[in-house]
Amino acid sequence: MSEENLPARPAHEGGGQVATADNPFADPGLPAHQPRRQDIDEKAAKSSERTVALLFTVSMLATLAFIASFVVIPIDKIVYIWPLGHISALNFALGMTLGVSLFAIGAGAVHWARTLMSDVEVADDRHPIEASPEVKAKVMADFATGAGESQFGRRKLIRNTMLGALTLVPLSGVFLLRDLGPLPEDKLRHTLWSKGRLLINQNTNKPLRPEDVAVGSLTFAVPEGLEEEQHDYQEQLAKAALMIVRIEPDDIKDKKSREWAHQGILAFSKICTHVGCPISLYEQQTHHVLCPCHQSTFDLSDGARVIFGPAGHALPQLQISVNGEGYLEALGDFEEPVGPAFWERG
Ligand code: FES
Numbered sequence: 001m002s003e004e005n006l007p008a009r010p011a012h013e014g015g016g017q018v019a020t021a022d023n024p025f026a027d028p029g030l031p032a033h034q035p036r037r038q039d040i041d042e043k044a045a046k047s048s049e050r051t052v053a054l055l056f057t058v059s060m061l062a063t064l065a066f067i068a069s070f071v072v073i074p075i076d077k078i079v080y081i082w083p084l085g086h087i088s089a090l091n092f093a094l095g096m097t098l099g100v101s102l103f104a105i106g107a108g109a110v111h112w113a114r115t116l117m118s119d120v121e122v123a124d125d126r127h128p129i130e131a132s133p134e135v136k137a138k139v140m141a142d143f144a145t146g147a148g149e150s151q152f153g154r155r156k157l158i159r160n161t162m163l164g165a166l167t168l169v170p171l172s173g174v175f176l177l178r179d180l181g182p183l184p185e186d187k188l189r190h191t192l193w194s195k196g197r198l199l200i201n202q203n204t205n206k207p208l209r210p211e212d213v214a215v216g217s218l219t220f221a222v223p224e225g226l227e228e229e230q231h232d233y234q235e236q237l238a239k240a241a242l243m244i245v246r247i248e249p250d251d252i253k254d255k256k257s258r259e260w261a262h263q264g265i266l267a268f269s270k271i272c273t274h275v276g277c278p279i280s281l282y283e284q285q286t287h288h289v290l291c292p293c294h295q296s297t298f299d300l301s302d303g304a305r306v307i308f309g310p311a312g313h314a315l316p317q318l319q320i321s322v323n324g325e326g327y328l329e330a331l332g333d334f335e336e337p338v339g340p341a342f343w344e345r346g
Contacts, residue, residue, distance in 0.1 A: 017029070030121050030123060031121075033119075033120055033121070036115065036119065038115045038116055045115075045116060048111065048112075048115035048116050049116065049155050049157060049158055050157075051111055051115075052108045052111050052112045052115075052116070052158050052161075052162075053108075053157045053158055053161045055104045055105075055107050055108030055111065056104065056105065056108045056158070056161035056162050056164065056165040057161055057164075057165075058100065058104040059100070059101045059102075059104035059105045059108070059165040059168070059169065060101075060161070060164050060165050060168050062097045062098070062100040062101035062104060063097070063098075063101045063165075063168040063169055063171060063172055064168070065093075065097040066093075066094060066097035066098050066101060066171075066172050066175070067171060067172070067175055069090065069093035069094055069097055070090070070094060070175050070176075070178070073089050073090040073093055074089075074090070075088075075090055076088075077089040077090065079092065098172050101165075101168075101169055101172065102169065104165070105162075105165050105166065105169065108161075108162065108165070109162075112150075112158060116150075116151055116155070116158075117146075117149060117150045117151070118146070118149035118150075188239075188337055188339075189337050190239075190333055191223075191236070191239040191240040191333055191334060191338060192223040192225070192226055192236050192239070192240045193223055193240055193318055193330045193332070193333045193334065194330065194332065194333060195330065195331055195332050196323070196329055196330070197223050197224050197225065197329060197330045198223075198224035198323070198327050198328065198329050198330075199221040199222075199223075199224075199242065199244065199267065199320065199327075199328040199329065199330065200221060200222050200223065200224050200226070201219060201220075201221060202219075202220040202221060202222050202241075203219075203220070207224065207327040207328070208221060208244065208327065208328045209322075209326055209327055209328065210262060210263055210265055210322060210326075210328060213244055213245075213246045213265050213328075214246060215246045215247065215248060215264070216246070216284040217245070217246065218243060218244070218245055218280075218282040218289075219243075219244040219245075220241065220242065220243060220244070220270065220280075221241075221242040221244050221267070221328075222237060222240060222241060222242070223236075223240050223330070226240065238271065238276075238339075239271070239338055239339070240338075241269070241270040241271065241278065242267045242268065242269065242270055242318060243267070243268050243269075243270045243279065243280075243282075243289065243300075243315075244265060244266070244267050244328075245265075245266050245268075245282065245287065245300050246263075246264050246265045246266070247261075247264050247266065247287055247300065247301050248264055249261070249263065249264040251264075251287070251301055252264065252266070252301055252302075253301055253302040253303075254301075254302050254303035254305075256303065257302070257303040257304075257317060260317050260318075260319040260320070261320070262320050262321050262322055262328065265320065265328065266300060266317065267317065267318040267320045267328075267330075268289075268298075268300060268304050268315040268316070268317050268318070269315050269316045269317075269318070269334065269338040269339075271315075271338050271339040272291040272293065272296055272311060272315075272339075272340070273296075273306075273311045273312065273313040273314070273315060273316075273338075273339065273340055274291065274293070274294055274296050274309065274310050274311040274312070274340055275293065275294075275340050276339045276340045277291050277292065277293035277294075279291045279292075279298070279315075280292070282300075286299075287299060287300045287301035288300070288307065289304075289315075291309065291311065294309055294310050295308065295309045296308065296309030296310055296311035297309055298311070298314065298315050300315075303317070304316075304317060316334040316335065316336050316337075316338050317334075318330055318333075318334055319331040319332060
């Protein structure tokens with residue numbers, strides 16, 4: 001390689017190597033440090049400080065605007081924004097304010113680093129991964145130096161506005177949690193069943209009479225008034241679905257279960273108490289029902305207690321009777337929450 005194609009010798013202050021034909025990849029070292037305007041002019045430094053503080057303040061205001069937008073703008077309001085067209089005003093406002101909030105924090109940090117923090121370039125040799133005590137001490141010393149050079153302690157305006165911006169920005173995430181939907185309140189503790197509500201055969205859609213339920217059969221029932229057109233049909237069905245079986249009263253071992261039945265007709269929740277699968281496999285001879293998901297087995301002749309599998313609780317039983325017109329009706333709601341998980345929460 002000819003000498004004229006080699007990099008020119010940099011204007012550094014010693015320490016670097018000069019490229020030659022024998023050593024074309026010589027380390028040129030670091031260029032001489034050029035002080036910035038802010039390093040030598042306190043007025044310029046003050047101006048940079050104000051700019052950084054302004055950016056952090058903008059971030060704070062944008063976060064507050066985000067929260068205000070969330071509260072004030074109706075969810076169904078549509079606006080025309082060029083060039084996006086017709087879009088949700090709420091989504092646009094949330095996106096813009098959160099974007100400005102995060103951008104202003106980033107821009108403030110970058111401006112701070114470029115104009116006020118130390119810009120002296122430092123070369124460091126590679127070292128073993130495990131640091132020696134001396135290196136750790138040096139790191140701590142360098143950290144302390146860096147903290148001092150960043151002027152974090154001295155420039156209180158920057159420090160305070162930055163802390164304000166970083167404190168406020170997570171609020172955006174907290175407010176977005178409200179978009180997870182309405183709070184469940186005590187809805188998981190109750191079902192549609194109430195005193196006097198008829199048991200409707202899920203196949204025929206007709207109210208059940210005791211004579212419709214033969215010994216050894218398995219019937220599924222839903223509460224009267226539950227219509228497929230309802231907006232919460234699936235939600236209500238998932239909680240209220242019933243298994244109806246008929247067992248000779250003398251074969252029912254659990255006393256309370258026998259009292260809550262009507263002439264041997266028992267109504268149990270169809271929702272497995274393990275993780276909530278619908279149960280549908282019934283063994284006539286043993287009165288066992290089997291959950292197809294993880295094989296939990298419940299004995300319907302003994303209060304639906306668990307006799308096998310991972311379920312931790314018996315299936316809740318619904319107390320039933322017959323009304324004046326001869327139809328099966330509920331005598332109230334389940335006494336405990338149906339399905340899984342709630343049991344452990346107390
Ligand atoms: S959901 Fe029924 S056993 Fe797991």
